[in-house]
Amino acid sequence: DWCPPGGASGSPFSDYLLIQNVNLEKSENLLRHRTEDFSSSKALVVRRGAPFRVTLQLEGRPLNPRTDSLRIKVLLGNLYVLIPVTFSKKVSSSPWKAYIDPSGQNLQSPSIFICPPASASVGHYRFQLRVFTRNSWKTCAFGRFILLCNPWCREDTVYIPFEDQREEYVQNDSGLLFMGTPVNPVSRPWSFDQYEPGVLEACLKLLQVSPQHQNNRRMDYLYRNNPVYLSRVVSAMINSEDDQGVLKGNWSGDFKQGVHPSTWTGSGDILTQWAESAYTPVKYGQCWVFAAVMCTVMRALGIPCRVVTNFNSAHDTNGNLVIEEYYTETGQKLKRSKDSIWNFHVWVECWMARRDLGPGMDGWQVLDPTPQERSRGVFCCGPAPVKAIKDQRYDLFYDIPFVYAEVNADVHSVVVSSDGRVLSYNKDTERVGSLICTKAVSHSQHQNITRDYKHIRSPTSTLTSRSSTMSEDSTSGRGPMGGVAVFLFLDKGPVAGEPVRFSVKVINRQSVSKVIKMHLNAQAKEYNHSPSDTFWEAHHVIQMAPMEAKVFHQQILPAHYEDVVGDDLVNLAVVLEDVASKERVLASEEFNIASPQLTIEIADKDVIVPNKEQTAMVTFTNPFSHPVSGVLTVAGAGLIQGKIHFR
Numbered sequence: 001d002w003c004p005p006g007g008a009s010g011s012p013f014s015d016y017l018l019i020q021n022v023n024l025e026k027s028e029n030l031l032r033h034r035t036e037d038f039s040s041s042k043a044l045v046v047r048r049g050a051p052f053r054v055t056l057q058l059e060g061r062p063l064n065p066r067t068d069s070l071r072i073k074v075l076l077g078n079l080y081v082l083i084p085v086t087f088s089k090k091v092s093s094s095p096w097k098a099y100i101d102p103s104g105q106n107l108q109s110p111s112i113f114i115c116p117p118a119s120a121s122v123g124h125y126r127f128q129l130r131v132f133t134r135n136s137w138k139t140c141a142f143g144r145f146i147l148l149c150n151p152w153c154r155e156d157t158v159y160i161p162f163e164d165q166r167e168e169y170v171q172n173d174s175g176l177l178f179m180g181t182p183v184n185p186v187s188r189p190w191s192f193d194q195y196e197p198g199v200l201e202a203c204l205k206l207l208q209v210s211p212q213h214q215n216n217r218r219m220d221y222l223y224r225n226n227p228v229y230l231s232r233v234v235s236a237m238i239n240s241e242d243d244q245g246v247l248k249g250n251w252s253g254d255f256k257q258g259v260h261p262s263t264w265t266g267s268g269d270i271l272t273q274w275a276e277s278a279y280t281p282v283k284y285g286q287c288w289v290f291a292a293v294m295c296t297v298m299r300a301l302g303i304p305c306r307v308v309t310n311f312n313s314a315h316d317t318n319g320n321l322v323i324e325e326y327y328t329e330t331g332q333k334l335k336r337s338k339d340s341i342w343n344f345h346v347w348v349e350c351w352m353a354r355r356d357l358g359p360g361m362d363g364w365q366v367l368d369p370t371p372q373e374r375s376r377g378v379f380c381c382g383p384a385p386v387k388a389i390k391d392q393r394y395d396l397f398y399d400i401p402f403v404y405a406e407v408n409a410d411v412h413s414v415v416v417s418s419d420g421r422v423l424s425y426n427k428d429t430e431r432v433g434s435l436i437c438t439k440a441v442s443h444s445q446h447q448n449i450t451r452d453y454k455h456i457r458s459p460t461s462t463l464t465s466r467s468s469t470m471s472e473d474s475t476s477g478r479g480p481m482g483g484v485a486v487f488l489f490l491d492k493g494p495v496a497g498e499p500v501r502f503s504v505k506v507i508n509r510q511s512v513s514k515v516i517k518m519h520l521n522a523q524a525k526e527y528n529h530s531p532s533d534t535f536w537e538a539h540h541v542i543q544m545a546p547m548e549a550k551v552f553h554q555q556i557l558p559a560h561y562e563d564v565v566g567d568d569l570v571n572l573a574v575v576l577e578d579v580a581s582k583e584r585v586l587a588s589e590e591f592n593i594a595s596p597q598l599t600i601e602i603a604d605k606d607v608i609v610p611n612k613e614q615t616a617m618v619t620f621t622n623p624f625s626h627p628v629s630g631v632l633t634v635a636g637a638g639l640i641q642g643k644i645h646f647r
C-alpha cells in the first residue's frame with residue numbers, strides 16, 4: 001500500500017513532521033469553480049482544467065522546500081496518477097499538476113494547488129498526500145473530491161463561450177418545457193433541482209450503475225473524460241429499458257401503480273427516489289420527464305444542456321420518410337398506421353466538441369433518453385450533431401437518420417371509403433418539425449431554433465393552414481379533374497372557456513358552379529396517440545359559383561369540448577365532397593386548448609429577508625360553467641423541503 005494507515009512512519013527526532021489535517025478550503029474552491037450551489041453536498045465539488053487549493057496543517061517542524069518532497073496520488077476507482085508537487089507554478093509537463101507557491105507561504109500550513117487536466121474523467125475521486133523528508137520520514141493524509149466538466153475552460157470539450165449561456169445551460173436549476181401544439185405552445189415550469197440534497201450524488205451513482213461501468217470499470221473510468229461517451233451513457237440510463245435506469249415509461253393512460261407523468265414538477269424527487277430505492281426505476285415517465293431528468297444530470301455533470309421540443313415529431317418506423325394518415329369520408333381520423341406523429345416530442349441538446357467527427361460538428365448535439373428505438377442494441381439516442389441533422393449527414397454518428405426523420409418526414413393524408421378505396425390523397429411537407437424550440441437564455445419564453453435543424457425554403461406567413469387541392473397532386477395518379485381547394489384556419493389559439501373559432505376557406509377553381517358537401521369533425525386525442533371518438537361534428541351543403549372563393553366561419557362551443565381540455569388535444573378535419581364528381585379534398589388541423597394559468601404574486605417582493613416567512617398569492621380562474629377541483633402543490637427548490645399540498 002502506497003499510503004499505510006497510521007499516517008506516519010520513520011523516526012521522530014528533530015525531523016518530526018506530521019500532516020495533522022487537510023483543509024479542503026471548500027467555500028473558496030466552490031466559489032472559484034462556480035460550484036457554490038453544490039454546498040449542500042458533503043464533498044468538495046470542483047471542475048476539471050482549473051486548480052483547487054488544499055491546505056495542510058503540519059505538526060512538528062514546517063515544510064522545507066529544499067529537503068522535503070511531496071507527492072499526491074489521485075485515485076478514481078482503481079486507476080490512479082502520481083503527481084509530484086512542485087514548488088513553482090510552471091514546472092511539470094504531466095497532465096495532472098500540483099504545486100506549492102513557496103513565496104509568502106506559511107510553511108507550517110502550506111497550500112497546495114491541485115490542477116486536474118481539462119481532459120480528466122468525471123467522477124468521485126480520492127487522493128492521498130505524502131511528504132518525504134531527507135530522513136525518509138513519511139506522513140500521509142487523505143481527501144476526496146467530485147470532479148465535473150468545466151464549460152468555463154477553453155481546453156475543455158464542453159467549453160461554451162458566453163457567460164449568459166453558462167448561467168442558463170449549466171447553472172440554472174429552473175426552466176420551461178414546451179408542450180401542446182405550435183398553435184398554442186404551452187410552457188410548463190420545471191425544477192431541474194441539480195442543487196437539491198442528494199441529487200448530485202444520484203447523478204454520479206447513475207454512472208456507477210450503468211452497464212458500461214458494471215462490465216468494465218477500468219474502461220468506463222477512462223472514457224468518462226469524453227462528453228460524447230458520458231452523454232450516450234446517460235441517455236441510456238435515464239430510461240429503464242436494458243438497465244437499472246431512472247425512469248419507467250408508460251403510455252397506457254393507466255398510472256395507478258405509480259405517479260402520473262404530468263404530476264411531476266421537477267427532477268429532484270425522481271432522482272432521489274431512484275437512488276433511495278436501490279436503483280429501482282421510478283414510475284412513470286413520458287418524453288418531457290425523460291428529457292428534463294437528463295437535463296438535470298448533464299447540468300450537474302457540468303455539460304451544457306437544454307430541453308428541446310419538436311412539434312409534430314415523426315416516428316418513422318420503416319425509414320421511408322413518409323407518415324400516412326387515414327380519414328373517413330366524413331373527416332374522422334382512423335387508427336391505421338404503424339408510423340405515427342406525436343404532436344410534440346421532447347429531447348435534449350448537449351453542447352460539446354466532436355473530436356470524433358472532425359471540425360464542423362461541434363456545438364449542440366441531440367440526445368434522446370425516451371425509449372423509442374434501439375441504437376446499437378440499446379435504448380439510447382445520440383449524440384447527433386444538429387448540423388449533421390440539418391445536412392442529412394447519414395455517414396456520421398449517432399442516430400442521424402432517425403432524428404432527421406423526426407423533423408423532416410412528409411405526411412400523406414388519405415381519405416378512404418368504408419370499403420377501403422382511396423378517395424383522396426394529399427401530401428404535406430411542412431407539418432412535421434413545424435416548430436422546434438427551447439427556453440430562451442435568461443428569458444421565460446421560447447426560442448425558435450427550427451432553422452438550426454432544417455433548411456427553410458421560403459418564409460410562409462400562414463401559421464395554421466393545412467390545405468389540399470383536388471387536382472394539384474400528380475402523385476395521386478389521378479387526372480386533373482375537380483378543382484376545389486380547401487383551407488382550414490384557426491382564428492386564434494383556442495382558450496378554455498371560449499368558443500373555438502375557425503374558418504374554412506373553399507375555392508372553386510373551375511368555371512362551372514358546384515354543389516359541395518362539407519363534413520366537419522373534431523376528435524380528442526393525446527399527444528402521442530391516434531384520436532379517439534368524434535366529440536363534435538357538423539355537416540353542410542354549400543353552393544359554389546364558378547371561380548368563387550368563400551370563407552365559412554365555424555365554432556365549437558365550450559359545452560362541447562369541456563371534457564377535452566387539460567393534456568388532451570383536438571384533431572379537427574374538414575372533408576369536402578363534390579356532389580357531381582364525387583371528388584374529395586381534406587384539410588386538417590391539430591390544436592390544444594390553452595388552460596387557465598396559475599398566477600403567483602409575492603407580497604412585498606422588494607423586501608424579502610433571508611430566513612423570514614414570505615407570503616405568496618396563487619390565483620386560478622375557473623373558465624367553465626361547472627365546478628372544478630383538485631390539488632394545489634407548492635414546491636420551491638432551495639426554499640422549502642419537500643412539497644406542500646392544498647386540497
Ligand SMILES: *[C@@H]1O[C@H](CO)[C@@H](O)[C@H](O)[C@H]1NC(C)=O
Pocket residue numbers: 249250251252254255256257258
Ligand atoms: C403501465 O401501467 C399500468 C398500470 O399502472 C400497467 O398495468 C402497465 O403494465 C404499465 N405498462 C408498462 C409498459 O409498464
Ligand SMILES: *[C@@H]1O[C@H](CO)[C@@H](O)[C@H](O)[C@H]1NC(C)=O
Pocket residue numbers: 167168171172173174175441442443444
Ligand atoms: C434561470 O432562468 C430564469 C428564467 O429565465 C431566470 O429568471 C433566472 O434568473 C435564471 N437563473 C439563473 C441562475 O440564471
Ligand SMILES: *[C@@H]1O[C@H](CO)[C@@H](O)[C@H](O)[C@H]1NC(C)=O
Pocket residue numbers: 182435448449450451456459460
Ligand atoms: C420558427 O422559425 C422558422 C424558421 O425561421 C419559421 O419558418 C417559423 O415560422 C417560426 N415559427 C414560429 C412559430 O415562430
